[in-house]
Amino acid sequence: MSTTQEQWKFAAGKSLWFEARIAITQGAVNKANWIVGLTDAAGADMLLDDGGGPAASYDGAVFFGTEGALTFGFETSNAGTQSTTASAGTIVSGTMIRLGFWFNSESSSDTTGTITPYVDGVAGTAHTITLAGLEEMEFTIGVKSDGSAEEAFSIDYLKIVQIR
Secondary structure, eight states: OBOSSOOBOOBTTBOEEEEEEEEEEOSSTTOOEEEEEEESSOSGGGBOSTTOOBOSSOSEEEEEEOTTOSEEEEEEEETTEEEEEEEEEEOOTTOOEEEEEEEEOOOTTOSEEEEEEEETTEEOOOEEEEOTTOOOBEEEEEEEOOSSSOOEEEEEEEEEEEOO
16 A cells, blocks of 8 residues: 655755554464555555565665564665664564654755654664765555465554655
C-alpha cells in the first residue's frame, strides 16, 4: 500500500522527519517480510519475494524485516547505491513499535545529507546519502508471506514533516 503521489524528496536544505507506529503480527513465527518508509518505487516489487528485502534500486529510506528472524533492518538508497543497517531492532509479534528517521540537510548548498534511524525514540547509526539524482518519494507500507500463514501489518499513525 502506498500514497497515490510522490510528495517528498531528500533535497538540500529541506530536512524531513518520518515516524510511524506499527505492529507486525506473525502468522507463522519468523516468516513475515515487511517494509515501511519512503521510496520512489512503491509497489509489490519494492519488497522482494523469499526474504530478499528491499528492491535493488530505488531512492528512499525504509525499515524492513525478512523471514527467518524477528530482527529488522534500516536502509537508505540512491538508485543502486544502498547503505544498510542489517539489525536496527527487533519486532515482537503483535506489539506496537515506533519507527522514524531524520533526514538532515541544513544548507541549500549541501551535496549530501544524513539520515538517522530511530526505534522507539532511540537513535541508530546515521547514514550519509548523496543528494544528486534522487527522485521524489511516496510513503509505502507492505507485508508478504512465505505462503505458510497470513501475516498482518497494523499502523497506528504516520507523520511526515518536511521543511519547504
